[in-house]
Amino acid sequence: MSKIRKTLLYYDISEKIKDYIVSEKVQIGSLLPSERDLSKKFNVACITLRKSLECLCAEGILIKIPRKGSRIVALPKTKKTPYGKKRIGISIWLEAGINHPGTLNAIEILGKEFPSDEYEIIIIYISTSMLRNNDWGVLLNNNVDGLLIPVQEIPEYVLRKIQSSKQPAVFINHNNLNSCVWCDEESGMSKLFNYLSSLGHRNIAFVTGQAGLPVTERQVQAFKNCCKTKGLKSSDKYLLTGSYDERSGYQKTLELLNMDTPPSAILLGDDFMALGALKAINEKGLKCPDDISVSCFGGYKISEQLHPSLTVLKSEGAFSSAAKMLKRILESKDLIPEASIILDKELIVRESTGLAKKDRKTQSPG
Known part of the structure; x- marks a missing residue:
């Protein structure tokens, strides 16, 4: 009793x-x-x-946040919340925060696709502690009607559990599940290599984001394929694994610049890594693009505002396409998953790329 x-x-x-x-x-x-x-x-x-x-x-x-307490990641459904609205959940990385440009961009797009009089947007935070403890209850036992999931570091088995649960969900930047929106990294990388080759670059480096992510694996394979196609034999030497943050871009760029034969062009995983790369180049007494060219995947507004402005491989419409797909699934009678959508990468050339400088040394001028 x-x-x-x-x-x-x-x-x-x-x-x-x-x-x-x-x-x-x-x-x-x-x-x-x-x-x-x-x-x-x-x-x-x-x-x-x-x-x-x-x-x-x-x-x-x-x-649960160790040594801090319990953080609210979704509003509860109670008799005091409106039942008439459908709840759309989007997972974001807790450490990135609500003010990250990618998060703000996603929320703005969702607000347009899911009007507030019919839908409620719920942010589902995921964190490094969940990754470390392999605790994904917040995603597997969520309290929403439909999910939008930028894949990030979420393990494959968790994504497949969500899909097998029959809950409407759309996955962004994954190419092995139903209802996915992902980008053609191969064609984007090919565009960039053709452009850099036309400028005389032969030693091209790539600093990736976290290893093991589907998007990273596709980009790495595309980089290796392009090196092979262009007859560049040093792809492994110039391929470094980092993480999607400014500090990683800075540290990995210093590693490249300290090589006996440093690259003449560096591609990075996103805009913030590229920001770190520009700081490392400046610290070495070099100039971009006079001494070394820099480009990146991404295309947030920061890439236009930096000096020099960044050449980027940009994918337009990923979140918008994913939101439209989820809306169609929710409105269908049987909540049937859709086939994947593949988006093209656009090469936007700006100030950070230029002609290759021959026989460049890493020492500071003078």
């Missing part, structure tokens, strides 16, 4: 926490009060309160 009562109690407390989140208008991304404060507020033991929080984590409403 006591066991039944205890089960009902922590379930009841989890419902009260949901009501608290809604009534107090606690924002997504905020931390709940401490476990001790919540225990006092709801007049329950800490062990019961923890079970209540575990329930909310399993529902995809909270995630």
Whole structure:
């Protein structure tokens, strides 16, 4: 009897926490009060309160942040929230934050495709702790009607579990699942290589994002294929694995510039890596593009605002295409997944690429 009562109690407390989140208008991304404060507020033991929080984590409403507390990653469905609206979830990387240009761009597009009078946009945060602990409950037990998932570092088996769950979902930058939107990295890389070759570049380096991601694997294979087609034998030497951040771009570019035969052109995984590359080039006393050319995948506004402005391989319409696909699936009677969409890469030439400089040394001028 006591066991039944205890089960009902922590379930009841989890419902009260949901009501608290809604009534107090606690924002997504905020931390709940401490476990001790919540225990006092709801007049329950800490062990019961923890079970209540575990329930909310399993529902995809909270995630546990070590040494910080419980963070709200989705608003609960309660009697105080409108039932008439469909809830569209989009996963974003917690460490990148809500103000990352990619996140802001995605939310703006979703706002256009899913009007607020019919839909509610729910941000589902994923984090390095989930990757480290292999804990993906926030995605597998979410509380939404449809999912948009930029693949990022999410393991393949998690993506396949989501697909097999029959929940409407569209995956961005993955090419081995139904209902995917991904880019043709091969044709984009070929455009860039043809352009750089026309400028006399033979030593071309590529600093990738995280290894193991589907988009990274496609880009690496495209780079190797283009090197082979152009008769460049040093593709492995000039192929470095980094991560999608400025610091990685800076460090890996320094590695390349310190080689006995440094490259004359560097391609990086995104705009922020390229920003780090420009800092490393400047630190070595070199100039872009006079001494070395820089280009990147991406195309955020920052690429236009840097000096020099960046030559980019840009894919237009990935989030818009994914949002339209998800909307069609939700509106279909049987929620049937769609075939994948392949988008082309556009080469936008700007100031950061120029003629190859022959016999360049890495030493500072003078």
